[in-house]
Amino acid sequence: MKKEAKLLFCLIWISMLLISCDSQDASVTITSTPGSSPQVEFTTAPYIADYITMTYSQYATTDDNGAIKTQILSYEPDTKEMKKVFEFDYTAQYPLGFYDKSNERVYYTQRVDTEKDYGDQIFVRDLAEGTSIQLTESLFAVNYMIPSGNQLFFVANVKGEQAIRLGAIDLNTNAMTLWGDEDMLVEAITLDLMNQKIYVSAYSLEQRNYSQTHQDGPAGQNNFKMPTYTVYETDYDLKEKTKLFSKNYWIRMLMNTDGHVYAFCDKEYNKGQDPSTVVDYDIAMKTTNETKWGTVRLQRGEANYSSDGNKIYAIAIVKNKRGLHEYNVQSNTFTALFTPEDGFINNIQVVRGNH
Known part of the structure; x- marks a missing residue:
């Protein structure tokens, strides 16, 4: 991607690291009524197969100083069909998008200015009607958006x-x-749509700040002590807060399939030379097992399994080409699905079909 978009990515990632875990009551209800926005009606979803929704940004012209447009794309592994479903202006700090195929809607983020401040807010667009509604007004930066049923889950x-x-x-x-509470930074989430559970990687801002200001060892070396990351389970009402396990690793990505939660962990921030550690948490047995991810690194970006558990869809760099890849669990091989030479895939979400 062009330098401007890469810089925006770095800025929002740094802001995530600078901001994050224990509370008795984990949920607080706030009424959100931005402007005169009408309510979004939810309808029962028809049958769909697996698909991947992507947010992809590129310059609208060949002018490097021109406007950047963001597209929401949909890729269907069964048919190998890629299509553009929506396009909007790149105004957010780091734009997100999600295509809800069942209801023919897209969720996306855009910067909203007020007289005193600004922030990235969540919008929903009805593709059939061609109308958009602003859903939030109190957010500053948004890192995840995943609709499920009559709810939209987000990290912000x-x-x-x-x-x-x-x-x-x-x-x-x-x-x-x-x-959560004001000391919590949520790093990653994954949803178990079947059992209506959410798995969360988070850590304490206070502990991170302490680690940063009390580094031991010679000056000029990386002596930062990784704060304790914890993986929690909560329900769709966000009332539960069950601790599953904790590690002194950067738990940067979560996936789930067939009663297991997989946490991709690194010893240091943004160091991809060493293989990631994968913590396999068995939900029924409440046990963990650690292995090394012995193949191409999966980039932070909402990777997940297919419905049958035989494939992983992720952003990765394979043969020096960055893009959406399919990883075959049995053969340990990668297949490139979308590796654009210009533009940049901001994020993906794997949407499992309702078979």
Whole structure:
């Protein structure tokens, strides 16, 4: 991608590291009524197969100083069909998008200015009607968006807080619920749609700041002590807060399939030379098993399994080409699905079919 977009990615990632875990009551309900926005009606989803929704940014012209447009793309592994479903202006700090194929809607983020401040807010667009609704007004930066049923789950920094929290918007009432507290930074999430559970990687901002200011060892070396990352389980009401396991690793990505949660962990931030450690948590047995990820590194970007558990869809760099790849679990091989030479894939989400 062009330098400007890469810089925006670095800025939002750094802001995530600078802002994050224990509370008795993990949920707070806030009524969100931005402007005169109407409510979003939820309908029962028809049958769909697996697909990947992607947010892809590129210059609208060949002029490097021109406007950047962001597209929401959909890729279907069964048919190998790629299509553009929506395009919007790149105004957010780091734009996100999600194509809800069942309801023919897209969720996306854009910067909204007010007289006193600004922030990236979540919008929903009805593709059939061609109309957009602003769903939030109190957010500053958004890192995840995943709709499920009549709710939209997100991870964001709320204005006035340092924390990055998990949240949910009731699409029937526009009510917003937040999970966590002001000391929490949520790093990654994954949803178990079948059992309506959310798995969260998070750590304490206070502990990170202490580690940063109390580094031991010679000056000029990386003596930073990784804070304790914890993986939690919560329900769709965001009322539960069950601790599954903790590690002194950067737990940068979560995936789930067939009763297991997989946490991809690194010893240091943004160091991809060493293989990631994969912590396999068995939900029923409540046990963990650690192995090394012995193949191409999966980049941080919402990778996940297919419905049958035989494939992983992820952003990776294979043969010096960055893009969406399919990883075959049995053969340990990668297949390139979309590796653009210009533009940049901001993020993906794997949407499992309702077979």
